[in-house]
Amino acid sequence: MMGYDRPGDPLVLGVPRAAFRPSPVFLALAALFVTSGVMTWQRFGNVRLDVFLFVVTGWLVSLCLHEYAHAVVAYRAGDRDIAHRGYLTLNPLKYTNPLLSIVLPVVVVLLGGIGLPGGAVWVDRHAIPGRLRHTLVSLAGPATNVLFTLLLVAGLRIGLGVNGPIEFWAGVGLLAFLQLTASVLNLLPVPGLDGGNMIQPWLNPQWRRMYDLFAPYGFIALFALLWNPRIGGWFFGAIFGLADLLGLPRELYVAGLQLIRFWQG
Template sequence: MTAYDRPGGERLVLGVPRAAFRPSPVFVALVALFVTTGVLAWNGSGNVRLSVFGFVVSGWLVSLCLHEYAHAIVAFRAGDRGVAHRGYLTLNPLRYSHPLLSIALPVLVVLLGGIGLPGGAVWVDRHLIPGRLRHTLVSLAGPATNVLFTLVLVLALRVGTGAGGSVEFWAGLALLAFLQLTASVLNLLPVPGLDGGNMIQPWLNPQWRRMYDLFAPYGFILLFALLWNPRINGWFFDVVFTAGDVLGLPAWLYGTGLDLVRFWRG
């Protein structure tokens, strides 16, 4: 990015104050919680189930922040400077357009269903972004972070398992990897209003685009309706489990992690 000083001495990046890019205390606190609970889970200190719960939930929230940040930073580079003024580049989840849909609901689904639910959180002014490819890249940026997280976590499991730490720690890490894998698949589904659908929307002809825009506000409802269907739900998890097996993600380990985070079951 091009940085320069304006007359008052304030440092700017593409006309935006550098403070707009500074990680928020909320995000820093989430990272600190993720590291702290990870250390506790690694050592098996205290209530290990509670530590794994904090480790997985805070890790998932950190990934959500980075997912939305990826959308915002690509949109910023593509021409929408408003994402900086709306606070999306500070990684503060409280700045999201729909905190309930983007934070509370995904965490609830993670705990109850073991699925990394995507969330629509940052609002991008598409009129300020020229070119269909740029629009697609803005939508792709979020799922790409989930894919990257999946690969990094699986690599950590394959390299680090057996090098120390408690089984509970590795189970929590495996669950995080599984959640990232489910989020990767869900985010790439061509559902109107979700990232996968938004990736193809700019390439549709005007008639199909009007139909897409009609259904886009109901993307979450469509997603839940699809996953509620037993056959589609089975196809979805077949894809996820197959991908997990190809990557070498142990099913028993992330299954153990899911049991651990549901600490209220005793």
Template sequence: MSWDRPGDPLVLGVPRAAFRPSPVFLALVALFVASGVMTWLGFGNVRFDVFLFVVSGWLVSLCLHEYAHAVVAYRAGDTDIAHRGYLTLNPFKYTNPLLSIVLPVVVVLLGGIGLPGGAVWVDRHAIPGRLRHTLVSLAGPATNVLFTLLLVVVLQVGLRSGGPLEFWAGLALLAFLQLTASVLNLLPVPGLDGGNMIQPWLGPQYRRMYDLFAPFGFILLFALLWNPRIGGAFFGAIFTVSDLIGLPPRLYAEGLSLIRFWEN
């Protein structure tokens, strides 16, 4: 084992501190737990409690989504990713906090959609093999899928035992956000995770075209969803999957209404 300074061992040349969860992430987790308890107990303005519960839970999931990308990239060969701070789950280390944190939260509040955010920068040249590149891109959406299923299980079990409607509505909205994020992230749109999964397998000509459109992936996504036919088909598919996995539509709709605490 090599050492950077006394008490700071290295892992593959990286200080162990690069792997520790940041105080920012731990504060988000604490806020998520505390607001969940406040929602359950009906403390103060319960609609504001649900707002904090959903937004902090969504931010925690965003951090874990990006962490999944980073840790798989690290294991795949991009060890410098640890020096960029991505393995500390600190959202302020992301390449674009506005796109990664602020915009997704605004979209959640306005439309109830789990918007994917562009965040960690991966050194693709340090990762050998197309399959590894695909796995790096898949890691984030896989995290959202896992959270979706976990939250639905908790919701189904919890509803049988009773408890405050506001708490379960907030949890249902979180599950719905994870579901929409899962589907959006898996769409084969340039610049998004779904597109990045197939990019390594494209021929040189198509890869150049992909790289040309990748910076405009968000704009392309909004344009597609804005189209009535495409947007309608997307949300129809979301609602169908939601019904199949047992996510009550009235409950997550109630959750979306509750987090808009500023409305009457």
């Protein structure tokens, strides 16, 4: 359905088309990602700084697309107001908490090499009928990470055959590894995260109340557990195994992590 609130201002289901246009912030991130990729390929200036920009901006772009996937599925499922909240413009500054959504995941990438779940969009669950639709809204984000993982690994395996600077492929390898860790983390059945939110609609009322009680602390609990040496070791052991299974060269993403820490000399 299309209407107009004034001449020349088209509406889609009562929402201005501007609500669906990519924001200048996202377009700038995407442009910087492409530019830094070219700079890395050309070994322009300080190549370690080039790789840093390439990986960080690539990770931020993927965070935006992860959250966009949640938002667009929610919109299709019945939450029309999500467009008015700015989530369909891919603008990371519209997230509920930019500090936790953007800054913390980037810091964790730099320090620990983990694709920590990042940005958050607020979905009006009352506007979406049916448990399956709620599950699909939660699944949309992790599915995007899985898709990115497969595309990056495939591109890496094809691209290595045509040679090119090792720094560039190390950056691609690290991005693939980050997407893999994000895929696994987002699919864990942790209250408050995507994996937990996928099963929440199917819980009985008693278990759902308990879930809702712990959901605000799920992210913090997961973050703390990953820094535990034993639990972190189990997690990374599983991630390394999956990476090997996918054919992601370990030496590449390890080199990529070393390269983005350009301040270490």
